[in-house]
Amino acid sequence: MKGTLAQVRSYERSVQLLMVNQFTINLGFYMLMPYLATHLAGPLGLAGWLVGLILGVRNFSQQGMFLIGGTLADRLGYKPMIIAGMVLRIVGFATLGLVDSVPALIAASAATGLAGALFNPATRAYLAADAGERRVEAFALFNVFYQAGILLGPLVGMLLTGIDFRVTCLTAAGIFAVLSIVQIRALPARRGDDTQVRADGQRESVLSQWRGILANRPFLLFSLAMIGSYVMSFQVYLALPLEVRRLGGQDTFGTAAVAVLFAVSGLSTILFQTKVTAWCKARMEPGRALTWGLLTMGVAFVPLLAATAVPVPDGGVGLWLLAAVPPTLAALLLAVGTMIAYPFEMDTIVRLSGDRLVATHYGLYNTICGVGITLGNLLTGAALDAARAAGMSALPWIALLALGLACAAALFGLHRTGRLAPPVREAQPEPATA
Numbered sequence: 001m002k003g004t005l006a007q008v009r010s011y012e013r014s015v016q017l018l019m020v021n022q023f024t025i026n027l028g029f030y031m032l033m034p035y036l037a038t039h040l041a042g043p044l045g046l047a048g049w050l051v052g053l054i055l056g057v058r059n060f061s062q063q064g065m066f067l068i069g070g071t072l073a074d075r076l077g078y079k080p081m082i083i084a085g086m087v088l089r090i091v092g093f094a095t096l097g098l099v100d101s102v103p104a105l106i107a108a109s110a111a112t113g114l115a116g117a118l119f120n121p122a123t124r125a126y127l128a129a130d131a132g133e134r135r136v137e138a139f140a141l142f143n144v145f146y147q148a149g150i151l152l153g154p155l156v157g158m159l160l161t162g163i164d165f166r167v168t169c170l171t172a173a174g175i176f177a178v179l180s181i182v183q184i185r186a187l188p189a190r191r192g193d194d195t196q197v198r199a200d201g202q203r204e205s206v207l208s209q210w211r212g213i214l215a216n217r218p219f220l221l222f223s224l225a226m227i228g229s230y231v232m233s234f235q236v237y238l239a240l241p242l243e244v245r246r247l248g249g250q251d252t253f254g255t256a257a258v259a260v261l262f263a264v265s266g267l268s269t270i271l272f273q274t275k276v277t278a279w280c281k282a283r284m285e286p287g288r289a290l291t292w293g294l295l296t297m298g299v300a301f302v303p304l305l306a307a308t309a310v311p312v313p314d315g316g317v318g319l320w321l322l323a324a325v326p327p328t329l330a331a332l333l334l335a336v337g338t339m340i341a342y343p344f345e346m347d348t349i350v351r352l353s354g355d356r357l358v359a360t361h362y363g364l365y366n367t368i369c370g371v372g373i374t375l376g377n378l379l380t381g382a383a384l385d386a387a388r389a390a391g392m393s394a395l396p397w398i399a400l401l402a403l404g405l406a407c408a409a410a411l412f413g414l415h416r417t418g419r420l421a422p423p424v425r426e427a428q429p430e431p432a433t434a
Contacts, residue, residue, distance in 0.1 A: 004274055008141055014130045014188050015138060018123055019145045021082075021179060025089075025119075026149025028175040031157030032093060032168050039165040044100050054102075054109045061113030063370030069114075070121035070363020071206055077191045078126040078359065079183070085119030086180040088112070090173045097169025120366065125359035126190050128350045135350060136286075139343040140277035144270050151266030192358050209357055213364060218419040219352040223365050225414065226290075227372030228407030229341060231380070232297045232400060233334055234373055236265050239380055239396060240327040243304065247312065248323030257324040261331045268335045276339040286344040286351075287415025291408050293341025298404015300333030305397040351422040376403075 008016055040051045073081040092112035099105060131138035160168040213219065241258045248254040280289045303326040313319040353361040380396060387395040414420050 004141065004144060007137065007274060011134070011138060011141075012130050013186075014190070015127060017183070017187055018127050018130075019142055021183065022123065022142060023145040023149040024175060024179050026146055027153045027156065028089070028093070028172040028179075030150050030153025031160065032096070032172045034154050035157055035161045035165060035168065036096065039161075040105070043165070046102070050102060054105050057106050058109040058113040059370075059374075061110040062116040063113075063367055063374075065114055065117035066121060066363040066366040066370065067210075067360065068363070069117040069119075070125070070357075070359040070361070070366075071209070072118070073122035073125060073359035073363075074192050074357050075206070077189055078122040078129075079187055079189050081122040081359075082119045082126070082187070083180055083183055085115040085117075085122075086176050086183065088115035088118065089176045090180065093169050093176065094173040097166040097173075117363075121359040121362040124346060124362050125192055128346070128358055129190060129192060135347045136281055136343045137274070137277060139346040140273050140339075142346075143339070143342050144273045147266045147269040147273075151263070151270070154262075192356075209360065213353075213357065213361060216352065218414070219349070219361065219365075220368075221410075221414060221419060222348060222352060223368040224372075225407050225410040226294075226345060226365075227369050227376065228403045229294055229297060229338070229345070230369045230373045231376030232294075232300070232404055233338055234377060235301075235380065235400065236261060236331050236334060238377055239384060239400070240330055242384060244323055244327050246323075247319065253320060254323070257320075257327070260324065260328055264328055265331045265335045268332060269339055272336075273339050276336070277343050280340055280344070285415070286348055287411065287420045289344045290341050290348065290420075291412045291415060293337045293339075293344070294404055294411055295337075295408040296340060297334055297337030298401050298408060300330045300337060301397040301400045301404070303329040303333075305394055305401060308394040308397065348420055352420070354422060 008019060037051050037055060040046045040054060041048065046054075069081060069085075088111045092108045092110075092115060095104060095108035095111070099108065127138055127142060128135050157168050160171055240261055244257045244261065245254050248257050280292075284292070307322060307326040310322060312322065349361055349365055350358055380400070383396040383399050387393050411420075
C-alpha cells in the first residue's frame with residue numbers, strides 16, 4: 001500500500017485530486033444506492049414496478065446522457081462539468097432522503113444519473129490529459145481508488161441506514177458538497193483539444209464532430225468488443241449472488257458468502273492492481289493485454305461450469321463449499337481480468353481518439369457499453385431462468401464463457417490487424433484571416 005501511495009504522490013496535484021475525488025464519489029454513491037430500493041419498498045411502501053421505474057430512470061439518464069456530458073466537457077472545459085455533476089448529486093441525494101412523492105423521487109433519481117453523465121467523461125479525460133505518457137499507470141491507480149470507494153461505501157451506508165435512511169442520504173449529499181468546494185478551490189481549469197477549424201475559419205459543429213467519431217471505425221469496433229467485459233464483470237452483482245443464494249439459501253450463510261464475493265473483488269484490486277499493470281506493461285502490447293484480460297474474465301466462469309457436474313449435497317459443509325467456493329473463484333478471476341484490461345482499455349480510448357475530443361469519445365464509449373450491459377443482463381437473467389426451468393444449470397456459465405472467448409478473439413483480431421494503433425492525425429488548416 002505504501003508503494004501505491006508513493007506512486008500517487010509522483011503525479012501532479014490535479015491527478016492526485018482526481019483519484020481522491022473518485023474514491024469519495026464512489027463512497028457517497030455506494031453508501032446510498034444499495035439501500036435505496038429497500039427504502040422505497042419498505043418505509044415508503046411503493047409498488048415493485050414503481051421502485052424499478054425510479055431506479056431505472058437513474059440508469060437511463062446516466063447512460064443516455066454520457067455523450068452529451070462528454071461533448072459539453074470538451075466544449076466548455078473539464079472542471080465546470082465535474083463541478084456541475086457534483087452539484088446535481090447533492091440535490092439528487094438530498095431530495096431522495098427528504099421527499100416521498102413519486103414525481104419528486106423520479107426527478108431526484110434522474111438528477112443523480114445525469115450527474116454521473118456530466119462528471120464521469122470529464123474526469124477520465126482530465127486524468128488522461130494530465131497523466132501524459134503515464135496514462136496506463138494513472139488509470140491503474142485510479143481503479144484502486146475506484147474500488148476502494150465501492151468496498152467502503154456499503155459498509156458506511158449500512159451503519160448510517162441502521163439509524164435512518166435520511167441520515168444516509170444527507171451524509172452522502174454532504175460528502176459531495178465538501179468535494180465540490182474542494183474542487184472549486186483546488187482543481188485547476190483544464191480544457192481538452194476540441195478545436196477543428198474549417199477552411200472558412202468557423203468552429204466545427206457538434207453534429208459534425210459526432211459524425212467524425214461515428215466514422216472512426218476502429219473506435220466503434222473496440223467499443224463493441226469491450227461490451228462483453230462489462231457484462232461479465234457485472235455478474236459479481238447479478239449471477240454470482242443468485243448462484244450463492246440458490247445453493248446456500250437466504251440465511252446468514254448466504255448473506256456472508258455474498259459479502260465475501262464483493263470483498264474478494266474489491267480487496268484484490270486494491271492490493272494487486274498496480275503490480276498487475278506493471279507486469280503486463282513490461283511484457284506485452286496493449287492489444288495483447290486487453291485480449292488476455294477478457295480471456296481471463298471468460299475463464300472466470302469455468303469453476304461455476306465445473307461445479308454443475310458435481311452432485312449437490314443435501315446439506316452441511318459440502319453444500320456450503322459448493323455454494324461459496326466456485327462463485328468466489330469466479331469473482332477473483334473477474335477481478336484479475338479487469339485489473340489486466342482496465343488501464344489499457346482507458347488508454348486505448350485516448351489513443352483511438354487521436355487525443356482529440358477525448359471526453360466525447362469516453363461519453364460515447366460509456367453509452368455503448370451501458371446499452372450492452374442492459375441487454376447482456378436481460379439475456380443473462382433469461383439464461384438463468386431457462387436453466388432452472390430446464391434443469392440445465394450449466395447454461396448461463398457456458399453462455400458467459402462463450403462471450404468471454406468471443407470478445408477476446410475480437411480484440412485479438414483488432415490487435416493483429418493494427419486497428420488498435422492510434423490514428424494518424426491530419427494537420428489542421430490555418431484559420432482564415434481578413
